[in-house]
Amino acid sequence: MKIAVMSCIHGNYEALNAVLSDIDAQNADKIYCLGDLVGYGPHPNAVVEMIRSLDIPTCQGCWDEDIVEGLNACECSYPSVLAEKRGRLAHEWTNQVIHPETRSFLANLPFSLREDNLCFVHGSPHNQHEYLMPGMDAFVAMERVMAAGADILFCGHTHIPYVRTLDSGQLHIKVQMAQPNGQSQIVTDRAVTTPLKRIVNAGSVGEPRHGRPNATYVMYDTNCDRITLREVEYNYQKTCADIIEKGLPAIFAWRLARGLEFAERADDPTHICER
Amino acid sequence: MQSFPVTLVAGAPGVGKTTWIYQQASLAQSAAYLNLGAENFPIDATYLSTECPQLTAIAVDELSEFLQRSDQSIPLFIELGFHIDPASLELPIAPETCRKILLVQSPQFSQSTDVESRSESQSQLLTSSTKSSELLHQDQQNDEWTGWTCISPVASPEDFLDNLPTKAYESSRLSIDLTPETTLQIRRSYLQGKVLDGNSLETFWHELTHGAYGELQRAKGIFELVDGRALLLNYRAGYAAVEPLELSLPRWLDGPPDRFSGLEVVGTQLDQPRIVQTLTDCCLEDAAIAYYQAQIRASQAASPEVSQSVSQGATVS
CATH class of the missing domain: 3.40.50 (Rossmann fold)
Known part of the structure; x- marks a missing residue:
């Protein structure tokens, strides 16, 4: 079975259309979406309507949650004061234009999705706002995959696609307790062998951050266990024109055309989201 | 001679x-x-x-x-x-x-x-x-x-x-071609008393020098950061990027700096209102300035050598 996984569309209808056409051309049997359907881009309602009409299984992203629950960001959400101000602007605009049925759809999205040994989340199994960075500590990364109870954890949120293989490793746990006589006694001594796990980040359909405006997603072939990162060209100029026409900040169009993320990013792989 | x-x-x-x-x-x-x-x-x-x-x-x-x-x-x-x-x-x-x-x-x-x-x-x-x-x-x-x-x-x-x-x-x-009839524009933004967030400044400078606010020929600016440093940033079209220079000024850790800072850009089709708006969005509120400056002062008092080396390690490019 060929499974297409996409994430972080961010109201970019042109990019979504192009990716769906590419998925069709790849003969995918199933599509999963990892959320962030709205935010920054000019067509949040159209994107949600497309996802809904195609009945694509979708989990809730951090922007989807924020539109429903309101902004309540942890410090990892924005890398700078400028990014935070731009993010708030985008949030307020999206909050104003979004239709009630769109908001209702976003509110009812599940936090995660499962398919056999595969798990699909937006950020991490713990939180939509947490970034699983490609360079994060292997122990923490392994914990996140095992917390999901999966062999492959599909995520988005960072907007940069990657595949990280966590080779089988040995974890030796030893717990010592202090005794009244001042000596210590080993009360637990356990070795755990972890199986091979993978984290697959689908990148971003509508807000890439890889230096080019092209949309990205991943294709996973369960028969041959092959993961393919796909990069799709689309008419980003149309999205840029729509950003300006809708009254969103012109800098969003400038950044989109250069494959620079609008605002959010996390540079600290050791940061644990506290939201 | x-x-x-x-x-x-x-x-x-x-x-x-x-x-x-x-x-x-x-x-x-x-x-x-x-x-x-x-x-x-x-x-x-x-x-x-x-x-x-x-x-x-x-x-x-x-x-x-x-x-x-x-x-x-x-x-x-x-x-x-x-x-x-x-x-x-x-x-x-x-x-x-x-x-x-x-x-x-x-x-x-x-x-x-x-x-x-x-x-x-x-x-x-x-x-x-x-x-x-x-x-x-x-x-x-x-x-x-x-x-x-x-x-x-x-x-x-x-x-x-x-x-x-x-x-x-x-x-x-x-x-x-230095005639006064030149079509190049000069736009200046005063920033005296303003303290910028370093990451925001980095984003703004990248956008500015890559044409987000007009065709740039030259940009130079002195910016105050929350750790008290005053940085000189320079850009010349067609030249390799120049590392920011920390000016040899005392670190300002007592409220909004009462010394000159500002940005001058030279180019064509410059969008000065958007430059000013973005610079404004890069600035920290007075309460945030006071909070961070107090933390830095406390850190310096506790371990002057460590805090100095940490501050020197931070750069904006």
């Missing part, structure tokens, strides 16, 4: 007028500096007076008094902004007593493509100093610059390599 106590320095934006003056002043026991065209926006004067302690910056209205009391042993460098018409200058000093330096971007320099030829060009340029009429192309000769000495602003191997142009200009005309 004839002594020239007053040197007029002209050149296109970004050609290296201030850097050349810095190099000259560094060789002197003392020097004075006046920037005509900067008005009350002293980016270059702040840079020079902090990095070259023997140099004193003077204002336009101090010039006459300076010339009267000067014993002529203190060299005075007068920098002319590219938008200043030299023919319009009215100075309280006879023009023939001034040395007139026109800094030009040499075609040889722009077209150098490999390290070997660069070294050869460099040695030529270091010694090149000729009358402007001999250096300028036939069609570029201009009476306006008669009597000016053309110099290519290359002074040291480090400077040469660090500032190697990444693209050759179409012609050398840019280097000498």
Whole structure:
């Protein structure tokens, strides 16, 4: 079975259309979406309507949650004061234009999705706002995959696609307790062998951050266990024109055309989201 | 050797007028500096007076008094902004007593493509100093610059390599087209009392120097950061990026800094309202400034050596 996984569309209808056409051309049997359907881009309602009409299984992203629950960001959400101000602007605009049925759809999205040994989340199994960075500590990364109870954890949120293989490793746990006589006694001594796990980040359909405006997603072939990162060209100029026409900040169009993320990013792989 | 106590320095934006003056002043026991065209926006004067302690910056209205009391042993460098018409200058000093330096971007320099030829060009340029009429192309000769000495602003191997142009200009005309009729715009933004978030400044500077707010020819600015540093950022179109310079000023950790900071950009189709808005969005609120400054002061009090090394490690590029 060929499974297409996409994430972080961010109201970019042109990019979504192009990716769906590419998925069709790849003969995918199933599509999963990892959320962030709205935010920054000019067509949040159209994107949600497309996802809904195609009945694509979708989990809730951090922007989807924020539109429903309101902004309540942890410090990892924005890398700078400028990014935070731009993010708030985008949030307020999206909050104003979004239709009630769109908001209702976003509110009812599940936090995660499962398919056999595969798990699909937006950020991490713990939180939509947490970034699983490609360079994060292997122990923490392994914990996140095992917390999901999966062999492959599909995520988005960072907007940069990657595949990280966590080779089988040995974890030796030893717990010592202090005794009244001042000596210590080993009360637990356990070795755990972890199986091979993978984290697959689908990148971003509508807000890439890889230096080019092209949309990205991943294709996973369960028969041959092959993961393919796909990069799709689309008419980003149309999205840029729509950003300006809708009254969103012109800098969003400038950044989109250069494959620079609008605002959010996390540079600290050791940061644990506290939201 | 004839002594020239007053040197007029002209050149296109970004050609290296201030850097050349810095190099000259560094060789002197003392020097004075006046920037005509900067008005009350002293980016270059702040840079020079902090990095070259023997140099004193003077204002336009101090010039006459300076010339009267000067014993002529203190060299005075007068920098002319590219938008200043030299023919319009009215100075309280006879023009023939001034040395007139026109800094030009040499075609040889722009077209150098490999390290070997660069070294050869460099040695030529270091010694090149000729009358402007001999250096300028036939069609570029201009009476306006008669009597000016053309110099290519290359002074040291480090400077040469660090500032190697990444693209050759179409012609050398840019280097000498200094007429007031130029279509280049100058936009200035005062930031005195403002403290910027470092990551925001990094984002803004990238956008600015990559054309998000208009076609940029030149940008320079002094920015105050929350750790008390004042950074000088420089950009010249066609040149490799220059690392930010922390000015040799005391760290300001007691409220909004009461010293000059600001941004000057030169280019075309500049969107000044968006530049100002973005700069405003980069600034920290007073409460945030007070909070972070208190933390830094406490950290310095607890471990001055550690806090200093941490602060020095932070850069904006």
